[in-house]
Amino acid sequence: MVYYRSAEDIYEEMFLGYTETDTSEGSLIYNSCMPVCIKLSTALLDLDEATKKVFASSALESGYSNYLEMRIKEVGIERKQPTYASTKIDVNGSPNANLKANSIVGIKDNRLYLTQNDLVLDQDGHGKVIIKAENPGSKYNAKVGEINYLPIKYNGITSIANKEAATNGYAQETDEDLYARYLLKVQTPVTSGNDYHYKQWCLETEGCGSAKVYPLWNGNGTVKCVISNSNKRAASKELIDKVKQHIEEVRPIGATVTVVSVEELLLNISVSLIYNSKETTLDKIKENIRNSIEEYLKKVALNINYISIAKIGALILSSDGVEDYNNLTINSSATNVTVNDNQIAVLGEVVCNAT
Template identity: 40%
Template structure:
């Protein structure tokens, strides 16, 4: 923080001989005051310029400019995509842009088709909104917002996914530091990790060199939500790094055969009994605790080889409304839960009882 006007003025006055009266209201004091004010304003503006120029303090478009210096760009938000199954009258048109919907969001057809002789057809859709809001489970799409002639039923037999929010400042800053602090050169393992992280939707990556002999590289990825990556995301990373095995047509050098896989999800199920503070509801406590555990699991993805029962206990004890707990178990055990190299922990079920 720059010096205040008063500090600057005091410093200016200290350079004037004491033979002059420098008291407030006197000529010397009043003459130096506007100078001090202008210097204070100038220093403040300079600080603002510096904040915009460094990754640690820059935000928004200013941060975009900083990371561009090393070839990074912010990952933009995307629309979730998938397929729905339509049942309808043979010959009925399915027009690109027409809508189907879940309880919370609508999706539009991305192709124009006709219901075939079987009366059933799969149609590609994308969410009308950008971001994670469009990621929905199996069976969620079941409505036609407007009646579509000849179309009788719609359902998504697979989850609709790959909708991602725009990369946050903190996420972009983390990727920036990862690139400048690791020696990513000549196709070393850091290079493969950075390449994977450049693909929209990738939340983190782990690289396994020589996993299947000389010239082979395995890249294990998770999505931006810190869960397993679906086939679409896996294929996107593969096509970016090594679209044709070993041919050097992507980012990877000639001779490197790259395999991209999703991390294996390991569900973390938690049971415990808790002593509740008066005025709190067990259901609310359980929801809050589950949210806190989820945040913890996401924060340690690919950074921990086990789930610490002590840390889970600490989270439970810090949950508002919990006075104490007993019989804490993770996946039925009272000890740490180990994670294999290609595993990540994801939130499972939480079942709290009352002591």
């Protein structure tokens, strides 16, 4: 703390050198002045907290999200808000059957979606309709075929299925990602159309989570932007088009811009664990390990050229419940995994064996 002092220290300084006056606890002077010292001490403590709130770095470290957001907004950067996953589903049933807008469909794990418009099935009993998640966030992104559940029975509707993945569901931008965009703007030499500028334009687009810029990649006047989504996974065509459109609105005249998605490099991990089975379960440890590795991979996305097996081992060892490990492999190999320039490492299968 910079300003804080205890009430006792303040009181002692007030009467430093008073040797012939009774200032001991319980004296008239003590009882009169100590309440003031307590108030001064509290005010200094509040001043320390206020100092943490006015600087972006200390607001981040101290968890003052609202103050971080207000400080960063002063330079024109606003937090990206959560978005809703959406896709199109095939609907089957009786000819001319109706499915009203806001009908509920979903996945059996209780992820629910709402139809966005009225649908009347054709003479063959088929139709298509767009659906949107009931809540924002990445948990509502779904693979092909996952959305096949009708929690409510609708007359004439027998089945549904999504032949396209549900995408573009993102959580609210984290404090760390917001602060990283702030640093990019205030600490890097952004000028008209340099590579930092293109990176900034990519990252300020809703849904873009990381970006790498290659100037002059195909000759003079060409720029290539490699992006991931906010979940640090491959970008959808919709996101690529959105980033491209935003850059086209602000880029210098004459530049030819190419925007592409990162390529996902799948990491399948196998490890043998030593743990106390009386205190935890293998499934719980596996969940902890997966969370730790996924968080790490998101932090280093597009910033490293290899995945260190030693680092993965350290993450495993630091996971709750793990006492030791052996036989660690990544993609069936006990060596580092190379990550190419346009690749982003994503976690695949995690196999944990007890030893």
